[in-house]
Amino acid sequence: MQIHKYDTVIVGAGGAGMRAAIESTKRSRTAVLTKLYPTRSHTGAAQGGMAAALANVEEDNWEWHTFDTIKGGDYLVDQDAAEILAKEAIDAVLDLEKMGLPFGRTPEGRIDQRRFGGHSRNHGEAPVRRACYSGDRTGHMILQTLYQNCVKEGVEFFNEFYVLDQLVVEVDGVKKSAGVVAYELATGEIHVFQAKSVIYASGGTGKFFKVTSNAHTLTGDGQAACYRRGLPLEDMEFFQFHPTGIWRMGILLTEGARGEGGILRNKDGERFMEKYAPVMKDLASRDVVSRSIYTEIREGRGCGPEGDHVYLDLTHLPPEQLDAKLPDITEFARTYLGIEPYTDPIPIQPTAHYAMGGIPTNVEGEVLADNTTVVPGLYAAGEVACVSVHGANRLGTNSLLDINVFGRRAGIAAAEYAEKSDFVELPENPAQLVVDQVERLRDSTGTERVATIRQELQECMDANVMVFRTEQTIKTAVDKIAELRKRYLDVSVQDKGKRFNTDLLEAIELGNLLDLAEVMATSALARKESRGGHYREDYPNRDDVNFMRHTMAYREVAEDGTESIRLDYKPVVQTRYQPMERKY
Amino acid sequence: MATPTLDKADKAPEPEAGFADSPYITATFRIRRFNPEVSDEAQWQDFQIEIDPKERVLDALHKIKWNQDGTLTFRRSCAHGICGSDAMRINGKNRLACKTLIKDLSPEKPITIEAIKGLTVLKDLVVDMDPFFQAYRDVMPFLITKGNEPTRERLQSPEDRERFDDTTKCILCAACTSSCPVFWNDGQYFGPAAIVNAHRFIFDSRDEGGEQRLEILNDRDGVWRCRTTFNCTDACPRGIEVTKAIQEVKRALITRRF
Ligand SMILES: Cc1cc2nc3c(=O)[nH]c(=O)nc-3n(C[C@H](O)[C@H](O)[C@H](O)COP(=O)(O)OP(=O)(O)OC[C@H]3O[C@@H](n4cnc5c(N)ncnc54)[C@H](O)[C@@H]3O)c2cc1C
Ligand code: SF4
Numbered sequence: 001m002q003i004h005k006y007d008t009v010i011v012g013a014g015g016a017g018m019r020a021a022i023e024s025t026k027r028s029r030t031a032v033l034t035k036l037y038p039t040r041s042h043t044g045a046a047q048g049g050m051a052a053a054l055a056n057v058e059e060d061n062w063e064w065h066t067f068d069t070i071k072g073g074d075y076l077v078d079q080d081a082a083e084i085l086a087k088e089a090i091d092a093v094l095d096l097e098k099m100g101l102p103f104g105r106t107p108e109g110r111i112d113q114r115r116f117g118g119h120s121r122n123h124g125e126a127p128v129r130r131a132c133y134s135g136d137r138t139g140h141m142i143l144q145t146l147y148q149n150c151v152k153e154g155v156e157f158f159n160e161f162y163v164l165d166q167l168v169v170e171v172d173g174v175k176k177s178a179g180v181v182a183y184e185l186a187t188g189e190i191h192v193f194q195a196k197s198v199i200y201a202s203g204g205t206g207k208f209f210k211v212t213s214n215a216h217t218l219t220g221d222g223q224a225a226c227y228r229r230g231l232p233l234e235d236m237e238f239f240q241f242h243p244t245g246i247w248r249m250g251i252l253l254t255e256g257a258r259g260e261g262g263i264l265r266n267k268d269g270e271r272f273m274e275k276y277a278p279v280m281k282d283l284a285s286r287d288v289v290s291r292s293i294y295t296e297i298r299e300g301r302g303c304g305p306e307g308d309h310v311y312l313d314l315t316h317l318p319p320e321q322l323d324a325k326l327p328d329i330t331e332f333a334r335t336y337l338g339i340e341p342y343t344d345p346i347p348i349q350p351t352a353h354y355a356m357g358g359i360p361t362n363v364e365g366e367v368l369a370d371n372t373t374v375v376p377g378l379y380a381a382g383e384v385a386c387v388s389v390h391g392a393n394r395l396g397t398n399s400l401l402d403i404n405v406f407g408r409r410a411g412i413a414a415a416e417y418a419e420k421s422d423f424v425e426l427p428e429n430p431a432q433l434v435v436d437q438v439e440r441l442r443d444s445t446g447t448e449r450v451a452t453i454r455q456e457l458q459e460c461m462d463a464n465v466m467v468f469r470t471e472q473t474i475k476t477a478v479d480k481i482a483e484l485r486k487r488y489l490d491v492s493v494q495d496k497g498k499r500f501n502t503d504l505l506e507a508i509e510l511g512n513l514l515d516l517a518e519v520m521a522t523s524a525l526a527r528k529e530s531r532g533g534h535y536r537e538d539y540p541n542r543d544d545v546n547f548m549r550h551t552m553a554y555r556e557v558a559e560d561g562t563e564s565i566r567l568d569y570k571p572v573v574q575t576r577y578q579p580m581e582r583k584y
Numbered sequence: 585m586a587t588p589t590l591d592k593a594d595k596a597p598e599p600e601a602g603f604a605d606s607p608y609i610t611a612t613f614r615i616r617r618f619n620p621e622v623s624d625e626a627q628w629q630d631f632q633i634e635i636d637p638k639e640r641v642l643d644a645l646h647k648i649k650w651n652q653d654g655t656l657t658f659r660r661s662c663a664h665g666i667c668g669s670d671a672m673r674i675n676g677k678n679r680l681a682c683k684t685l686i687k688d689l690s691p692e693k694p695i696t697i698e699a700i701k702g703l704t705v706l707k708d709l710v711v712d713m714d715p716f717f718q719a720y721r722d723v724m725p726f727l728i729t730k731g732n733e734p735t736r737e738r739l740q741s742p743e744d745r746e747r748f749d750d751t752t753k754c755i756l757c758a759a760c761t762s763s764c765p766v767f768w769n770d771g772q773y774f775g776p777a778a779i780v781n782a783h784r785f786i787f788d789s790r791d792e793g794g795e796q797r798l799e800i801l802n803d804r805d806g807v808w809r810c811r812t813t814f815n816c817t818d819a820c821p822r823g824i825e826v827t828k829a830i831q832e833v834k835r836a837l838i839t840r841r842f
């Protein structure tokens with residue numbers, strides 16, 4: 001075991017982690033621990049754009065953006081945070097441009113902007129061009145640009161280090177962060193990083209679904225590490241299902257495709273979104289479009305022999321426009337489906353896409369131990385966190401924005417905290433939990449296999465807690481997850497070695513997915529209303545009287561060691577926008 | 585059922601629940617195995633699997649790892665050609681496993697898979713990427729500007745933006761560099777990927793660091809080692825015209841004023 005000491009440790013090198021690192025490296029001795037090489041992070045998969053009311057191509061302002069964000073999130077958004085997001089968006093985009101990001105340009109040479117779902121002029125009047133983009137490679141350009149600037153600033157990376165535990169100690173009744181424990185993939189060695197500040201930027205958790213746009217590595221490690229140490233997870237029932245994933249594969253086809261004029265059609269060729277969202281049509285917010293697609297499918301208007309998908313039609317758009325604005329996604333259709341998007345519509349279905357919930361933080365990125373108390377020295381930003389700027393449903397292009405705005409804020413706040421604070425003493429045997437976990441899995445002779453349990457979990461989640469949910473389906477999921485968690489104790493791995501043991505790490509990642517799936521299903525069961533991405537067929541309406549509040553889920557361990565989830569609730573911060581019915 | 589499309593998911597889990605209408609084939613994957621914890625020698629090992637030819641080589645590797653041999657080791661993340669994790673030699677050519685479909689590989693014969701060349705193999709298909717990223721860092725891959733920062737964005741015409749578009753697509757997968765015979769023989773050579781990333785800035789109208797970067801590339805391990813074999817262009821999964829980019833850097837070196 002090795003022990004390292006840094007002022008600031010950042011867990012994750014996606015957009016949020018690297019944006020934080022650029023700030024904190026200037027101010028404090030910083031280490032970035034990342035299970036992937038930074039440029040492999042899933043921020044690179046983001047396609048469509050990053051929102052900011054630059055008003056480069058038409059009238060726009062950050063207040064409209066704030067409103068759209070709050071409405072898009074079905075009023076579960078903390079309005080103070082949304083205001084910061086929309087206001088700081090403008091500098092966030094300009095900062096990236098100054099760092100070198102190659103944005104698409106207008107004929108005048110300004111940053112070009114395109115339409116995106118749920119973004120409107122003057123509180124819902126009509127779609128507005130607010131998304132700054134670089135073809136359909138916006139995330140790739142952000143990830144590359146931030147990595148380039150990390151190279152420039154000399155940021156110190158520990159690549160292929162998996163953070164598996166968060167060290168929380170109680171000092172005078174206050175929970176504080178002492179550091180993290182990481183596993184080095186190349187050697188199997190365990191490292192303790194003592195740090196004054198720790199920032200989680202470890203991304204989403206989409207891999208508990210089967211049809212998903214998320215990478216294999218998005219297994220919610222950061223959420224699980226904090227949760228296991230008694231810290232809460234907020235709003236985990238809210239998961240976004242993006243309307244246009246490649247049929248059965250889940251690979252994302254950006255909403256920018258509809259922003260450029262693409263149309264969704266059922267088997268009769270009908271532009272069905274006109275029925276569900278007369279104003280915004282195909283550009284209504286994602287939860288609305290995903291439900292509309294499944295309604296079409298259920299009512300027998302789906303395409304294909306099994307009627308299980310609909311079409312994204314780009315055939316009326318000029319090939320030059322597709323080549324210029326959507327080169328990657330048209331190539332995905334060619335590579336993976338053998339379809340030519342110039343002439344043929346693309347089969348799509350909703351795909352599990354984005355975790356609105358996560359580690360609760362305030363607007364400085366400080367992690368909360370309960371509704372009000374912060375954990376000194378602990379921060380989170382990006383998809384792992386819940387600020388909450390996305391509420392019950394995130395608007396497209398608001399996450400690339402979120403990682404930049406709150407990544408930057410967390411980086412500054414963490415470094416400043418480190419500057420004025422001392423190290424918290426490490427607990428005795430700081431690596432114990434990880435050592436035990438690794439040894440148990442490596443030595444186990446159990447008969448259960450990781451791949452089998454993971455597959456059963458993913459199929460259960462797709463079938464029961466996706467776009468439509470009921471009491472009965474969620475209960476089915478809760479029971480199945482409980483069964484899988486029990487079987488997980490009997491899991492063994494074949495690779496017993498120390499070197500690049502990805503077999504072992506997949507087992508650990510599965511453990512994280514199981515914990516988080518349980519939290520998600522339990523939170524969903526208790527929320528007896530429909531709001532944003534959480535749609536209950538048995539409670540089809542939003543219920544502001546009982547449920548205008550965030551869910552806070554805590555892991556409880558009884559004296560005899562039995563685990564359970566305790567749910568609590570946190571008020572939503574409302575400033576100037578009163579909840580209204582959401583129409584598009 | 586809650587979500588109609590996925591009804592079938594509830595039935596007995598079939599690993600191949602992906603493509604209903606297509607015929608499965610039995611394919612042999614001949615994989616170059618190496619694990620110094622077990623043996624100093626690398627060796628070929630054959631695996632037979634049932635697979636839909638429309639699936640990816642990455643799907644095949646997962647099937648082997650998940651159902652047959654958990655020790656098989658490779659890197660991967662995004663599974664759709666965006667993160668650059670899984671460049672490997674497939675039937676003797678560098679490709680991304682997640683962007684190569686089985687049907688395009690004549691699967692009636694054994695499909696060979698080995699680690700990319702020129703970088704030290706650490707285990708099975710995993711190579712040491714550090715020298716590759718060091719070469720990248722050495723070309724100063726970031727925007728260099730002088731003078732005061734503008735308050736708004738820097739202006740750039742669509743034509744100027746288009747000028748370096750091709751080389752912005754790089755995902756640092758190393759398929760090009762590890763297909764380059766010069767790099768195989770001389771690990772000191774920067775390699776095509778680093779030059780591609782230098783090109784991305786040299787031809788960016790906003791950048792003012794061209795001179796410094798060209799000086800670095802003028803070095804004995806720089807662009808002049810390139811022998812224009814086009815392996816890199818053939819290997820690039822992003823369709824970047826790598827050799828052309830290198831030629832443009834060479835030309836910039838010749839025509840620049842000192
Ligand atoms: C296909 C796709 C398209 C999208 N398009 C858009 C879009 O157009 N606009 C938009 O706004 N949003 C979009 N999103 C959402 C957005 O891209 C993501 O939410 C965002 O990029 C997440 O960034 P992040 O920095 O939080 O996490 P990531 O980029 O996922 O980075 C996570 C980092 O954490 C590290 N990590 C994870 N676990 C550990 C561990 N245990 N130890 C150490 N390190 C760890 C990883 O190595 C990685 O570096 C899209 C998402 C997807 C999947
Ligand atoms: S130029 Fe192409 S092959 Fe080379 S590293 Fe970049 S993406 Fe990979």
Ligand code: FES
Pocket residue numbers: 659660661662663664665666667668669670680681682683
């Ligand atoms: S897994 Fe990301 S490029 Fe293949």
